[in-house]
Amino acid sequence: MSKQRTVYLECGKSTQVLYVIGTVINVDIYKPSPPLCQAFQVTSSPDVVCSISDRNNSNIAAQSANRWTLSEEIFLEIKVDQVSHTPNDKKVTVMFYRGDLAEPIDQMTLELTAIIVSLDVDADRDGIIEKNNPNKGSWKWGSKGHGAILLVNCDREEDSGIDNSDDKVSVLEDLEDMSRMILRTEGPNNLPDGYKLKLSISPPDKEKVQIFRHDMTKMTRVLGRTKMSTDVEFTKGNNEIHFFAEGLVFPNVEMTKLVTIHLDLLQKLHQDIPIFTEQVIFCLAPWxxxxxxxxxxxxxxxxxxxxxxxxxxxxxxxxxxxxxxxxxxxxxxxxxxxxxxxxxxxxxxxxxxxxxxxxxxxxxxxxxxxxxxxxxxxxxxxxxxxxxxxxxxxxxxxxxxxxxxxxxxxxxxxxxxxxxxxxxxxxxxxxxxxxxxxxxxxxxxxxxxxxxxxxxxxxxxxxxxxxxxxxxxxxxxxxxxxxxxxxxxxxxxxxxxxxxxxxxxxxxxxxxxxxxxxxxxxxxxxxxxxxxxxxxxxxxxxxxxxxxxxxxxxxxxxxxxxxxxxxxxxxxxxxxxxxxxxxxxxxxxxxxxxxxxxxxxxxxxxxxxxxxxxxxxxxxxxxxxxxxxxxxxxxxxxxxxxxxxxxxxxxx
Structure with a gap:
């Protein structure tokens, strides 16, 4: 099921929104409409798909140049299929009409910057981290099951104790014992200000997993034990950030064997508000x-x-x-x-x-x-x-x-x-x-x-x-x-x-x-x-x-x-x-x-x-x-x- 997000527009104004491909934006057309308005028309950029639906999610009409009778029972559903090349290059305009007048009495505009954000794991257990697997956020047993696996990193690459006993990665060979996770982003070179990404784990999972970020010259612990969340810069263009997850403990009766990693795209307003969120799930490998x-x-x-x-x-x-x-x-x-x-x-x-x-x-x-x-x-x-x-x-x-x-x-x-x-x-x-x-x-x-x-x-x-x-x-x-x-x-x-x-x-x-x-x-x-x-x-x-x-x-x-x-x-x-x-x-x-x-x-x-x-x-x-x-x-x-x-x- 697509992820839903509601955006409110105002007549006479243009609203800029950061849009994550794969989600759906819902716009209420009736509430912001001007008084005595009877009809509306929707136009959009070629790679923006708009549809008009009722409150029961029944599709009334696909995008059309025709006018539609205004009713409080309908709203506009918006999807974008292509990444933006420049900020705010995807546009949707709603024009309002009174009677048979040829010219609109008012209009409101939504400007979209379409990006890709995807936190990915090996959800189908084939050793490959595919992009945006639909089953990455759940676990299912069996040959037709899904869900990523977290190996407990209990061996020793150097003479310094068990590998998962500290918050360091001393040698790169240790990465082979960890489960990979990739944050993929794609968008224009210049993004709107005020947005950031955050990775986090739930308190029950902090003793189960430790996650490292692999940069060109170093490994940095970003999650696990005392560290519950970390901010990640939204890289411009087409980029991948590689993370490595190590299990800290084998399954025990006092905890679930599943580990959940959360990703939030936050917009800074009065406080940080998530405009997009998803999760990936690992299952701790047993002995x-x-x-x-x-x-x-x-x-x-x-x-x-x-x-x-x-x-x-x-x-x-x-x-x-x-x-x-x-x-x-x-x-x-x-x-x-x-x-x-x-x-x-x-x-x-x-x-x-x-x-x-x-x-x-x-x-x-x-x-x-x-x-x-x-x-x-x-x-x-x-x-x-x-x-x-x-x-x-x-x-x-x-x-x-x-x-x-x-x-x-x-x-x-x-x-x-x-x-x-x-x-x-x-x-x-x-x-x-x-x-x-x-x-x-x-x-x-x-x-x-x-x-x-x-x-x-x-x-x-x-x-x-x-x-x-x-x-x-x-x-x-x-x-x-x-x-x-x-x-x-x-x-x-x-x-x-x-x-x-x-x-x-x-x-x-x-x-x-x-x-x-x-x-x-x-x-x-x-x-x-x-x-x-x-x-x-x-x-x-x-x-x-x-x-x-x-x-x-x-x-x-x-x-x-x-x-x-x-x-x-x-x-x-x-x-x-x-x-x-x-x-x-x-x-x-x-x-x-x-x-x-x-x-x-x-x-x-x-x-x-x-x-x-x-x-x-x-x-x-x-x-x-x-x-x-x-x-x-x-x-x-x-x-x-x-x-x-x-x-x-x-x-x-």
């Missing part, structure tokens, strides 16, 4: 997690004095898979080997730019400075979230994401985030930090699911579930720890005469016979409870991810109660707690009984997963990780390539 089904880009592991043997095996596993391996030395990890718990790799994206972005947990142990000191850099962003430091549920082994799913017709093309907490609606127990949960919810594109994980000593969802790629069905399988399947396997071994076979036979720790495990009533009761907890989560995952039993594989795992805690941990190395890099699985070696030289626990996992085209490698993490209540997944991490789907093409 996105990557599931196991996406291709790895880089694998991470820590080196400490007591994981030398594990590291040797793990290095061979990654070399076989042919992916890049980064080893964090003890000088950087400060003897903290749980790199999965400290950080979560993800990314953020706009049409103009892709950023790897690492999410740093509030865990803050030996690895607390690793992400900021050694990962943050050019095109590698950083976020830190708040939380209770001593609550282990705030570590990111308690943070997973599913592959893409469709649930009851609703698509989640970027998957759904999965977090563990206490049992729903319970008053006690450990819960994941509200700050973390609110942050994940606010990203919106990976709608989180909350599971029950507080029954575990450490309390992380990766202790009882993971996802692996598959060539059929939904493109993946959900793996769940299953005490029931472990007991079935051990009972079968007993029936086959292997009840005296030893668990942990190759380990220095206490060995135990299969019969002893089967006869341990306390252990059996504890695992019956564990199975109920996992079954509850199984039902939630089936419902929230749209899965059926064919999408789930049970992995034999037993849990036992720790002497100093009421909660449980894995009895033998937890094979669900694996690392997935492409088709290659790095699985904790369970040290089950050896039957004819083979471990039946390993064989059960191979028979379930290898038909899916997966390559299983069992890695000894017993002394380095398992005895410290973690496994392979807890001590490793993977940065993955992004989804091909652009998040803004989702239907929300």
């Amino acid at each position: 996105i997690m990557t599931p196991n089904t996406l291709c790895p880009a880089e694998v991470f592991v820590c080196s400490v004095k007591y994981n030398v043997k594990f590291l040797e095996e793990f290095r061979g596993f990654v070399e076989k898979a042919q992916y890049k391996l980064t080893v964090c030395p003890e000088s950087k990890n400060m003897s903290d080997l749980w790199i999965q718990d400290e950080i979560e790799f993800g990314y953020s994206e706009a049409p103009c730019k892709f950023l790897n972005v690492v999410l740093d947990s509030p865990r803050d142990r030996g690895l607390k400075d690793y992400a900021y000191k050694y990962l943050l850099g050019s095109d590698f962003g950083y976020i830190h979230v708040a939380g209770e430091e001593r609550n282990s549920l705030n570590s990111f082994g308690n943070l997973e994401v599913s592959p893409p799913v469709t649930v009851n017709g609703k698509e989640y093309p970027l998957g759904r985030i999965i977090i563990g907490s206490s049992f729903p609606n319970s008053s006690g127990g450990r819960k994941i930090s509200k700050a973390i949960q609110d942050f994940l919810i606010a990203q919106e594109v990976q709608s989180p699911i909350v599971l029950f994980s507080d029954w575990l000593a450490v309390g992380h969802v990766d202790e009882f579930m993971t996802f692996v790629p598959a060539p059929d069905r939904k493109g993946f399988r959900l793996l769940l720890a299953s005490p029931d399947s472990c007991y079935r396997l051990f009972k079968k071994l007993k029936e086959e005469g292997y009840g005296e076979a030893l668990m942990f036979e190759k380990q220095n720790g206490k060995q135990v016979k299969i019969n002893e495990i089967l006869n341990n009533q306390t252990l059996h009761e504890m695992n019956a409870f564990v199975q109920q907890c996992i079954n509850w989560n199984r039902d939630v995952l089936k419902m929230e991810l749209g899965l059926d039993e064919g999408d789930i594989i049970d992995i034999p795992v037993l849990f036992h109660q720790l002497n100093y805690l009421t909660k449980v941990s894995a009895y033998f190395p937890d094979m669900v707690n694996m690392i997935v890099i492409g088709k290659f699985l790095g699985i904790p070696k369970p040290f089950g009984p050896l039957i004819n030289g083979k471990c039946p626990l390993e064989s059960a996992v191979r028979s379930a997963l290898e038909p899916l085209g997966l390559d299983c490698t069992f890695i000894d993490n017993f002394d380095s990780y398992h005895v410290r209540l973690g496994e392979v997944h807890c001590g490793t991490n993977v940065r993955r390539k992004p989804f091909t789907l652009k998040w803004w093409n989702m239907e929300i």
Whole structure:
């Protein structure tokens, strides 16, 4: 709909007006008409379009040299299609007549200086800032949607902190991480005095965005934080002023993710009066997690004095898979080997730019400075979230994401985030930090699911579930720890005469016979409870991810109660707690009984997963990780390539 502006004229006078092409000027003809006037006639310059309409906006007549009967129900609508070459070169004259007199008894004149003013952004998300896109002032999700995108500038181009932490642009490379905005003006070389342009943001947006103006020799901050508005000179002729917008914060539940930039053309009278206004809208780009089904880009592991043997095996596993391996030395990890718990790799994206972005947990142990000191850099962003430091549920082994799913017709093309907490609606127990949960919810594109994980000593969802790629069905399988399947396997071994076979036979720790495990009533009761907890989560995952039993594989795992805690941990190395890099699985070696030289626990996992085209490698993490209540997944991490789907093409 065209922007309307009402202008009042007086008989016997010429009124000069600055006109913005694309708007409509309305003139009341009846009120300023002289007494006893009965008719009027309108003439105008060739590139001025005039029409006569009634109060209901019904067109009565286009421009004509004929006289028209004067009535208080009609008014004049004026549009101009061409920019002025000189000030006031577009004219409209209204002449008033009495009876059949040939000469007008009075007239009034409108002199227009027609200009173009357009604040433009990449509203159709193709990387090009087109002129005056009709959808630049709104946001709509989907492949047929519109609205510009604002990338949070959380990387570091120089060794001076995160780029959006100050009000400066130190290097021009930083502009590549910002969203462009262009103010386009066109008009005569000499413009009427008393007009100016003003850019502004609303108070709620001042902490979301910072806008810089790029001149030939410098970058100047013009909006953001403490600066709510800025005057912009109206440049003469045909000109463009380039602005660059950087996001300051990722979406959160306390604010809308939309940012609005206002443009006003002001006329200085008693005070500045806007004669033209428009807006452009940006949407803050979210942080996105990557599931196991996406291709790895880089694998991470820590080196400490007591994981030398594990590291040797793990290095061979990654070399076989042919992916890049980064080893964090003890000088950087400060003897903290749980790199999965400290950080979560993800990314953020706009049409103009892709950023790897690492999410740093509030865990803050030996690895607390690793992400900021050694990962943050050019095109590698950083976020830190708040939380209770001593609550282990705030570590990111308690943070997973599913592959893409469709649930009851609703698509989640970027998957759904999965977090563990206490049992729903319970008053006690450990819960994941509200700050973390609110942050994940606010990203919106990976709608989180909350599971029950507080029954575990450490309390992380990766202790009882993971996802692996598959060539059929939904493109993946959900793996769940299953005490029931472990007991079935051990009972079968007993029936086959292997009840005296030893668990942990190759380990220095206490060995135990299969019969002893089967006869341990306390252990059996504890695992019956564990199975109920996992079954509850199984039902939630089936419902929230749209899965059926064919999408789930049970992995034999037993849990036992720790002497100093009421909660449980894995009895033998937890094979669900694996690392997935492409088709290659790095699985904790369970040290089950050896039957004819083979471990039946390993064989059960191979028979379930290898038909899916997966390559299983069992890695000894017993002394380095398992005895410290973690496994392979807890001590490793993977940065993955992004989804091909652009998040803004989702239907929300």
